[in-house]
Amino acid sequence: MSENWVLKEGEAVELLALLITSARIQLDEPAHYGPLRLLTATERLSGMILERASEKSREFLQGNVERIPELHMRMSDVDDYAAGLDGLCREVAECLLRHSTLEEDAS
Amino acid sequence: MSDAVLNNIRSRRVVREMSDQPVTRQQVETILEAARWAPSGGNLRPIRYIVIEDAETRRLIRLVSPGMFQKAPVLVLLCLNEEVMIEHSLPPSDRALLIDVGTAAQTIMLAAHGIGLASGPVTSYSKEAIRVILNLPASYSPEMFICIGHKAESTRRGMKAWKKINWRDLTHWERFPQA
Ligand SMILES: Cc1cc2nc3c(=O)[nH]c(=O)nc-3n(C[C@H](O)[C@H](O)[C@H](O)COP(=O)(O)O)c2cc1C
Numbered sequence: 001m002s003e004n005w006v007l008k009e010g011e012a013v014e015l016l017a018l019l020i021t022s023a024r025i026q027l028d029e030p031a032h033y034g035p036l037r038l039l040t041a042t043e044r045l046s047g048m049i050l051e052r053a054s055e056k057s058r059e060f061l062q063g064n065v066e067r068i069p070e071l072h073m074r075m076s077d078v079d080d081y082a083a084g085l086d087g088l089c090r091e092v093a094e095c096l097l098r099h100s101t102l103e104e105d106a107s
Numbered sequence: 108m109s110d111a112v113l114n115n116i117r118s119r120r121v122v123r124e125m126s127d128q129p130v131t132r133q134q135v136e137t138i139l140e141a142a143r144w145a146p147s148g149g150n151l152r153p154i155r156y157i158v159i160e161d162a163e164t165r166r167l168i169r170l171v172s173p174g175m176f177q178k179a180p181v182l183v184l185l186c187l188n189e190e191v192m193i194e195h196s197l198p199p200s201d202r203a204l205l206i207d208v209g210t211a212a213q214t215i216m217l218a219a220h221g222i223g224l225a226s227g228p229v230t231s232y233s234k235e236a237i238r239v240i241l242n243l244p245a246s247y248s249p250e251m252f253i254c255i256g257h258k259a260e261s262t263r264r265g266m267k268a269w270k271k272i273n274w275r276d277l278t279h280w281e282r283f284p285q286a
Contacts, residue, residue, distance in 0.1 A: 014170050021233040022173045029231065037173050069176070076269040 006049035060095035122225035125256035141218035148203040153191040174231020179254035186247040225258040
């Protein structure tokens with residue numbers, strides 16, 4: 001993994017606020033809102049680090065992560081929602097590989 | 108009922124992307140005055156409206172409100188005032204109080220729509236964090252935000268319905284048959 005600092009302290013605290021308050025409100029909300037909150041945090045974090053992120057991450061951050069708000073709106077179509085999330089999972093795995101020594105070894 | 112009222116009811120949609128265009132004080136006051144006419148159980152009027160225009164306060168509120176997607180220029184927080192409940196011996200658990208929140212919220216949203224503004228209700232926030240940020244009196248229970256502003260040009264579509272419903276699916280006429 002590269003050692004770039006991509007998050008400022010203020011941004012990190014904002015993200016903590018989102019995660020903590022999401023955990024609390026989830027106790028009172030339908031279970032399917034759980035993914036929504038995690039994706040909202042994903043979207044925020046991605047927006048915070050995009051400017052300072054390396055090329056290795058940019059492709060991922062500017063891909064389907066940017067389309068997360070549209071994905072939220074489709075959550076009532078479970079198959080479509082799952083397919084969208086599967087796409088994000090594949091992309092984050094590819095991003096992990098770009099940062100990993102596995103990929104460096106192969107090249 | 109006039110067509111204008113029905114059209115207003117039918118065409119209002121929750122807006123989750125708003126522009127920076129400000130809302131005037133007069134528009135806010137028109138909306139709050141309309142809310143005063145919402146029906147209220149026992150005519151007790153247990154709701155207090157807190158209006159937030161200050162940019163930094165709105166920013167902090169959004170940070171503890173995971174369900175607030177819009178960056179609205181005006182937030183109206185509907186609070187139940189426990190002092191009214193104590194005065195009239197109502198238990199705070201009385202569900203009719205939340206119906207008051209509902210009638211007020213819908214009145215606010217329809218009034219906003221009626222004067223060309225966009226709105227969106229939000230209940231997904233931490234009540235405790237909101238208490239701290241707004242320094243709320245202990246007797247105020249923050250029940251719902253209504254975000255008010257102007258619809259952004261490229262606004263995202265609303266939430267896709269779980270299933271298509273019409274009013275008939277939601278309605279039952281007369282007595283239920285005996286089992
Ligand atoms: C009690 C209540 C709480 C709501 N909370 C939120 C919320 O926290 N965030 C949000 O974006 N929308 C919220 N909504 C808006 C609903 O999602 C919206 O009304 C619904 O999807 C139908 O859309 P429409 O009003 O545009 O027809 C809430 C609505 C109600 C009645």
